[in-house]
Amino acid sequence: MWIPKNAAEVEAAANAGDREETASFDGKRELPRHPRQNAGLAVDVAAMATDGGVLLYGLGEDDDQRLTVLAPFTLAGAADKVDQIVSTSLAEVPYIVLKDTATTENPAVGYLAVIVPQSAGAPHQVIVRR
Helix, strand or coil, X not given: CCCCCCHHHHHHHHHHCCCXXXXXXXXXXXXXXXXXXXXXXXXHHHHHXXXXXXXXXXXXXXXXXXXXXXXXXXXXXXXXXXXXXXXXXXXXXXXXXXXXXXXCCCCCEEEEEEEECCCCCCCXXXXXXX
């Protein structure tokens, strides 16, 4: 399971075009913008909890569905938002680790990795509607 160490590693992977979405890794261009989109994040975390995995926000797909689109976003409050969505959207809340990595050009923006270890309580039930 790939967990980027820093923003430069995310950017190098995007430029190389060699990262693919798998059962244990998923790139997401952005965090949910509206509360009705929170269920999608919850579904992704619940799916990753079965075997463990990483959701990386700020890295999206191009037209060929390759993870080459860099979309760094404002990091302030992002980890708290994800933590709140997970804790209120899943029955038996899985353990997650949130790791943000700032860009070198602007430390206020960057990428957020949601690391979901394999959970003994899986499968986790999503309790919010889509």
